Amino acid sequence: MPTINETVSEEIRAQARKLLEEGTVAAVIGYAAGSLPMTVKPLVVRSPEDCRKLIWNTFCVLNLANYLPATLKSVEPPRGPRDPKPEGPLPKVAICATGCWSRNIVVQIQEHQVARDRVVVMGVGSRGMVSKRKVQALFDGREILAVEEGDHELVIQGADFSETINRWSVVRDNCQTCTHPDPVLVDVRIGEPVSERKNPNPFMQVDALEQKSGDERWAWFTEEFSTCIRCYACRNACPLCYCPTCFVDDAKPQWVGKSLDAVDTGLFHILRAYHCAGRCTDCGTCETVCPKGINMRMLTKKLNKDVLDLYGIEAGMQPDAPLPLTTYTMDDPQKFMVAEPSAVKEGK
Amino acid sequence: MNDQSTNWEPKIIAFLCNWCSYAGADLAGVSRFQYPSNIRIVRVPCSGRVSENMIMSALKSGADGILVSGCHPGDCHYISGNYFARRRFALLSNLLDFIGIEPGRVSFSWVSASEGEQFAEVVQSVTEKVKALGPASRLVKKIDALETALQVA
Numbered sequence: 001m002p003t004i005n006e007t008v009s010e011e012i013r014a015q016a017r018k019l020l021e022e023g024t025v026a027a028v029i030g031y032a033a034g035s036l037p038m039t040v041k042p043l044v045v046r047s048p049e050d051c052r053k054l055i056w057n058t059f060c061v062l063n064l065a066n067y068l069p070a071t072l073k074s075v076e077p078p079r080g081p082r083d084p085k086p087e088g089p090l091p092k093v094a095i096c097a098t099g100c101w102s103r104n105i106v107v108q109i110q111e112h113q114v115a116r117d118r119v120v121v122m123g124v125g126s127r128g129m130v131s132k133r134k135v136q137a138l139f140d141g142r143e144i145l146a147v148e149e150g151d152h153e154l155v156i157q158g159a160d161f162s163e164t165i166n167r168w169s170v171v172r173d174n175c176q177t178c179t180h181p182d183p184v185l186v187d188v189r190i191g192e193p194v195s196e197r198k199n200p201n202p203f204m205q206v207d208a209l210e211q212k213s214g215d216e217r218w219a220w221f222t223e224e225f226s227t228c229i230r231c232y233a234c235r236n237a238c239p240l241c242y243c244p245t246c247f248v249d250d251a252k253p254q255w256v257g258k259s260l261d262a263v264d265t266g267l268f269h270i271l272r273a274y275h276c277a278g279r280c281t282d283c284g285t286c287e288t289v290c291p292k293g294i295n296m297r298m299l300t301k302k303l304n305k306d307v308l309d310l311y312g313i314e315a316g317m318q319p320d321a322p323l324p325l326t327t328y329t330m331d332d333p334q335k336f337m338v339a340e341p342s343a344v345k346e347g348k
Numbered sequence: 349m350n351d352q353s354t355n356w357e358p359k360i361i362a363f364l365c366n367w368c369s370y371a372g373a374d375l376a377g378v379s380r381f382q383y384p385s386n387i388r389i390v391r392v393p394c395s396g397r398v399s400e401n402m403i404m405s406a407l408k409s410g411a412d413g414i415l416v417s418g419c420h421p422g423d424c425h426y427i428s429g430n431y432f433a434r435r436r437f438a439l440l441s442n443l444l445d446f447i448g449i450e451p452g453r454v455s456f457s458w459v460s461a462s463e464g465e466q467f468a469e470v471v472q473s474v475t476e477k478v479k480a481l482g483p484a485s486r487l488v489k490k491i492d493a494l495e496t497a498l499q500v501a
Contacts, residue, residue: 210446218448218486247401255401257408263489267404270447274400277439302446306439325439328431330421336441338415338457338470 003151008124008191009056012096015122015188017051019094025120026075026091029064030054037147038132044071056096058130058149058167063285064095065104065239069113071095092118096190098126100174100283102183103316104239107279110316110323113242123186125194128168128175129284130154133293135170139163174284174297177202184317203305206298221266227292228265230258234286234296235272240279247271273299278307278324281315358412358478362387362471363398365430368419368460375464383468384475387415394418396429400440403454407487413453413478417470420458430458449486452477 002010016028032043032053040059044067045051075091097105102121108114136144139156148155154170156163168176175181179202181194201207209217232248235241248256248268256271257264273280273296280300287297307313310333313324364370370391376383392398395418406414416437424430437456445451455474459467 206446214445214448214450216448217446221447253401253405255405257489261489263408263487266447266487267408270443271400271404274440274443277436277443299443299447303439303443306442310438311435325432325435328428328435330431332431332434333438334421334434336438336456338455338474 003149004127004191005057005149009054011190012056012122012124013051013054015190016045016054016094017048019120019188020045020048020051024092025094027071027093028054028122029067029071029093029095031056031060031064031096034059037144038130038135042067044074056124058127058154059132060098061129061132061172061285061288062237063101063104063239063283064097065101065108066237066285068093068095068105068108068119068239069242072114072118090115090118092120094120094122094188096122096124097183097185098124099178099180099182099184100126100281101239102185103180103281104283106185106316106319107240107281107323109319110321111279116319120187121183121185122188122190123183124190125183125192126175126178126181127194128171128178128181130167130170131172131288133288134172135165138165138170172284172288173205174282174287174301177204178282180314180317185319203301206302206305209298210302222262224295224298225265225269226262228260228269228294229292230260230265230268231291233289233291234294237285237289238276239283239285240276241272247275269294269296269299272296273303276300277303278311278313279315280304356483358386358475358483359410360387360413360415360471360475360478361406361411362389362415362417363392363395363402364389364459365395365397365418365425366391366393367425368423368458369395369417369467371461372417372459372463372467375461376467377464379464381465381468383471386413386475386478387471394424394426394429395433396424396426398433400436403440404487407449407453407484408489410484410488412481412484413455413474415455415457415471415474417457417459417467420460423460450481452481453484453486 012030019025028045030043031040033055034040038059042062042064071093077086109116142158144156144158146157152167153164154167177199178197179199256267282304284297307324311324364373398416403414418430421430444454457470459470
């Protein structure tokens with residue numbers, strides 16, 4: 001009996017082949033097997049024969065929406081910067097998307113990075129992706145040579161051991177507290193829709209930190225980001241970061257220094273998170289790709305919480321609605337403002 | 349924290365919108381309202397022009413306090429600049445609080461062109477708050493090592 005993910009892989013291959021053979025799309029964005037256990041690599045398939053390389057498993061942690069704008073550009077007929085747009089519809093691209101990635105695609109549509117009519121979303125319900133780091137922590141110092149995946153367990157094999165662990169126990173934190181595992185945008189449904197997870201509180205970790213004193217939070221912040229090496233993997237893996245010149249690369253004015261000084265790395269992370277405010281879907285890719293295991297998702301999660309609390313918006317849920325920071329209402333909360341002294345006096 | 353012995357005075361960077369708060373500051377001066385001389389004013393076209401980069405950059409460069417002030421909601425010269433700014437500042441001020449920047453380090457207010465007296469009061473209250481907090485140390489880039497190196501050279 002095939003596992004759920006094996007069935008999903010089969011369906012992805014079949015649908016991708018069909019879409020390419022029909023000529024509906026010019027390319028399909030999915031995953032191929034990685035060269036190491038517990039890894040996958042993003043793959044853009046352009047011919048029906050290559051569809052056999054596509055896979056789906058529990059280690060699909062990179063956000064595929066990140067590759068969508070560039071892939072769309074790559075399938076357009078080549079033209080110079082001043083040449084007119086070719087007549088007729090441009091070729092389409094299909095992309096495998098879970099809940100959070102489909103929301104990222106919605107954000108890209110809202111921000112005019114992607115045209116809705118050029119994307120075919122192959123919607124896969126996410127059962128939560130496994131954190132490679134969590135698995136490795138369980139087998140400290142022992143080399144993992146192969147991982148076999150069942151529906152609810154993982155069989156971890158090394159040179160001289162083979163152990164079965166519970167899959168959910170090593171699922172990434174953001175997947176465990178996910179509120180929308182099923183895609184919000186679906187053109188081709190792959191597999192069965194997954195049910196909403198029972199989440200007592202998606203902002204548990206943020207709430208716990210908020211309970212602490214300011215000094216403790218500052219201590220957490222300096223400690224957490226002290227190991228950053230400024231490789232910008234978090235930025236590069238993020239589907240929201242598409243500015244041609246990032247603020248960290250600006251030289252005049254230079255907003256953030258390029259050194260490994262604690263203030264420079266701190267500012268980089270504050271501003272990076274802030275630029276994702278109202279757009280981040282908590283896909284967890286930034287944290288997954290970080291070579292130092294920095295928990296930078298806490299900052300974006302905090303912003304997500306505030307955007308939901310203050311403006312009642314979750315990123316990427318409605319393609320027609322404006323983004324929270326590109327709109328306003330007359331009576332937005334403004335408790336954070338300095339109370340007007342005269343008004344305070346009158347109040348007394 | 350507050351080092352009274354050296355008569356420390358805070359440096360506060362004030363981003364004032366050209367149409368309301370800057371004019372309010374002007375009115376305070378013309379009307380001879382007294383307010384602390386700790387603020388350094390940066391005139392900006394609109395409170396919506398003040399980006400988080402500017403605020404963080406000021407903190408990094410050693411400002412002890414930041415004040416951002418614009419037109420009252422509904423009075424923006426550009427109709428809606430301050431409404432957008434309000435949303436952004438709400439998130440930024442919460443985020444800064446979350447990472448442990450002392451509340452009161454970065455302040456936001458609305459002051460109109462006719463509110464000279466209110467401007468003086470806002471500056472007074474912001475300065476008092478920053479004085480109570482003492483010199484900024486968080487997110488301030490220390491260049492002591494660099495200075496020492498330069499002196500040696």
